[in-house]
Amino acid sequence: PSAMPGRIFASQPKRGDVIVFKLPRDGETDYIKRLIGLPGDKIQMIKDRLYINGQMVDRQPLAPFTATGRFNTSEEVPHYRETLPGGVSHEIIQLDGDANPMPYTANTDVYEVPPGEYFFMGDNRDNSSDSRVPPDKGGVGYVPFENLVGRAEVxxxxxxxxxxxxxxxxxxxxxxxxxxxxxx
Known part of the structure; x- marks a missing residue:
């Protein structure tokens, strides 16, 4: 695939990488999300659990995460260490019940990632406009290789x-x- 101007990838992206990409619906807005699905993968959420190619992704509970909201309010939310196929692990948070601003992301259809495209999710799982949300609903949808800019480092x-x-x-x-x- 061809590279976009300003692209800094020196190798193929890997599952679990945190990547900066250009939003497909406008080609200009920079987004940053975690790479979950590679071309050909099947991704699904069932009861707030991530499945990749039919297998539930391992998730271990951690101490609750203290989320700070507007007006300096704080709330403890569920916090997990998720380990993707291939061994990359990272932390995620999830909001429960009425606190979830996007409840339709907790149970999804199967997303089959097209050739040359990628599937991204935010680590703040229930408050992330990512590949689970179609572009016409304000989300990301699938991201073509050409839109990938580089790995986020700092x-x-x-x-x-x-x-x-x-x-x-x-x-x-x-x-x-x-x-x-x-x-x-």
């Missing part, structure tokens, strides 16, 4: 609830604890 800058260009709000919206952390 969080350089992170803000919450404000556009990055509103620099006068940074002291209250910058997530200082996330900056310069290695992406896992």
């Amino acid at each position: 969080i350089f800058f992170s803000v919450d609830d404000a556009p990055a260009w509103e620099f006068w709000r940074w002291p209250w919206t910058v997530r200082w604890n996330r900056m310069f952390h290695v992406v896992r």
Whole structure:
């Protein structure tokens, strides 16, 4: 496949990589998600559990994750270590019941990843507009190889609830604890 201008991949992407890609519906917006499905894979969610090619992905509980919301509210949510086929493990969080803003992502049809395309999911499983959500519903859908930019390595800058260009709000919206952390 041909490479897009600015592409920094030196090798084929691997399942479990956190990847920056151009949103397929506009070709310009940068998105960052975890690569879950490779070309030819069958992906499905059943009762909030991830299945790849008919096999339930291993998931072990961790201590609850404290999620901070608007107005400095906090809430403990389920937190897991998920291990994908091939051994890559990472942490995910899931919201339960009424707290899930996208309940239709908990149980899905089988997604069969087309040749030359990839399937991405967010680690904040129930609050992620990712490949489970079709582009016409504001989601990502499948992502063609040509849209992949590169692997995410370090969080350089992170803000919450404000556009990055509103620099006068940074002291209250910058997530200082996330900056310069290695992406896992």
